Amino acid sequence: MIPAFGIAAFAAAGPLAPWRFERREVGASDVQIQILYCGICHSDLHTVRGEWGPCPYPQVPGHEIVGRVSAVGQAVTKWQVGDLVGVGCMVDSCRQCDPCQQGVEQYCDNGMTGTYGGTEKETGRPTQGGYSSVIVVHEDFVLRVPANLDPAAVAPLLCAGITTWSPLRTWKVGPGSRVGVVGIGGLGHMAVKLASALGAHVVVLTTSPSKADDARRLGAHEVLVSREKAVMKPLRNSLDLIIDTVGTPHDLEGEMQLLRLDGTLVLLGGSPEPHPSPGAFTFIMKRRRLAGSLIGGIKETQEMLDFCGQHGITADIELISAATVNEAYERMLRADVKYRFVIDLQTLSAPVA
Template sequence: MIKTRGYAAHSGDQPLQPFNFERRTPGPGDVQIDILYCGVCHSDLHTARNEWNNTLFPSVPGHEIVGRVAAVGNAVEKFAVGDIVGVGCIIDSCQHCGSCAEGLEQYCENGFVGTYNGHSMGGGENTYGGYANNIVVRQEFVLKVPHTENLAAVAPLLCAGITTYSPLRHWKVGPGQKVGVVGLGGLGHLGVKIARAMGAEVVLITTSPAKVADGQRLGAEGAIISTDAEQMAAARGSLDFILNTVAAPHNLDALLALLKRDGTMTLVGAPSEPHPSPDVFSLIFKRRSLAGSLIGGIQETQEMLDFCAEHGIVSDIEMIPIQQINEAYERMLKGDVRYRFVIDMDSLQGE
């Protein structure tokens, strides 16, 4: 076993605190990784505070991991000691169902194993995530990091990046399309960058006029203030696709009205309480679609990393030491981050 230091929540109403635990000794197909950076996702907060009522305590969050390979099993062929690699939201799946066969491990029909708060395949032990100094992962779920600079800003791509890339790719966003991105947070700011890099005309949809200038800096060519009835009315039927990144319950009908005939709005934000049900007439009269999307498979995540490296896309981040994680959660709830916290795991050295 490998001794590991990290931070964990021990109940939903307690702050995260230092936590010592053990990882498995690498098997023949395993990769042992020294974690350099880990992004802070809203899902981390939901899980640490048991807001989805499914947390296995103690919980070590973190699934936006960039690190350096420290050891490999004797059957590992894809990676070598010293490689810079990434680990996202999934560390195992059944590998034999229809979805896994198509490279869609996130939809594994037997249930994928989450990087944290998941049961290992065939076992009952809790998985511990990236708020730690190391991790051991099967080589099939480790990703090559093609970026050579600003590795801390690459970390959020392992969740926020693939969460926005996958639906944009699946619904074939590209040149000649007008795409709305709802919300300019950890997900939305990457959605703007990636949709623009795909060649679409991007429109930011936000409740905050103060975010318009930043949306334009990131690549949005226009903006709609969703609380302004005149702007919303003027934009009706103007968008081919909407990527909705907001993780709080809100009225979907007003946004659906912005779509053209046959347009789709895809939800990627995961609120702790449901959205109000949309009016069916918002859908049937223009043959609009309301869809959802969950992260991405391993092959697509590698494709996303390569695409972002090619186009110079990384997350806008604020680096923090692990000792500030509880403060970061509170700031995240207030939207006080531009646009993703990333933990420098070197800060664990003093624990």
């Protein structure tokens, strides 16, 4: 086994703390990665606090991982020691079902293996995430990081980036498209950057007037304060796609009214409570659709990273030391970050005991 150390949750209510543990040995098709940076996703907090179901403790969160290959198995063909690579939200899937064969492993009929909180096929132990010194991953679930991008600011692309890129590609956003983005946070700010780079006209809907200037800096062409219904009315029947990144229950009816014929509202935020349902005629009269989307497949994630490399796109981040993770969690609950915390794992020290 490979000695590792990281920052783990030991209970739903307690703080994260240092922990020594072990990674599996490098198998024939495995890649060992020395972790340099890991983003902090809101789902990390929800998971370790048991808000999305039982959590196997101790649990090391983190699924926005960037690091360097430090060892490879004898059958590995895609990677070499020294490569700058990433690992996202999943580290395995069955690879046999229809979704896996179609390259959308996140929808695996038999359940993808999450980077943390899943069950490692090789050992039967809980998977442990990226707030740690090292990780071992099958080569098929490793991604190449563009050399021209800041690796720390790439880390959130492995979740926030692909989660917003996938619906933009699924609904074929490009020049001439009109895209609404609801919420400007970790996901929303990436949706604006990516939709704008694809050539779309981007309209940001926010409840915070203070975010208007920042939304325009990110690439938005219009910013509307969604609490002001009079401001929203001229936007009715005008958008092809709305990407809703908000993770709390809110009014979907008003958003649906903004869609033109055959428009789609895509939910990305994992609200623990149901949203009030739009009325039937909201769908019927304009053939509108309400959909959801979950991260993206490995091929699609590499496509996103390559696009970001070509266009110089990274996340807006605040780089923090490993010792300040608990403070970052509290600030994240207050929405006090623009727009993603990233842990510098080079500041992570091995526990004394």
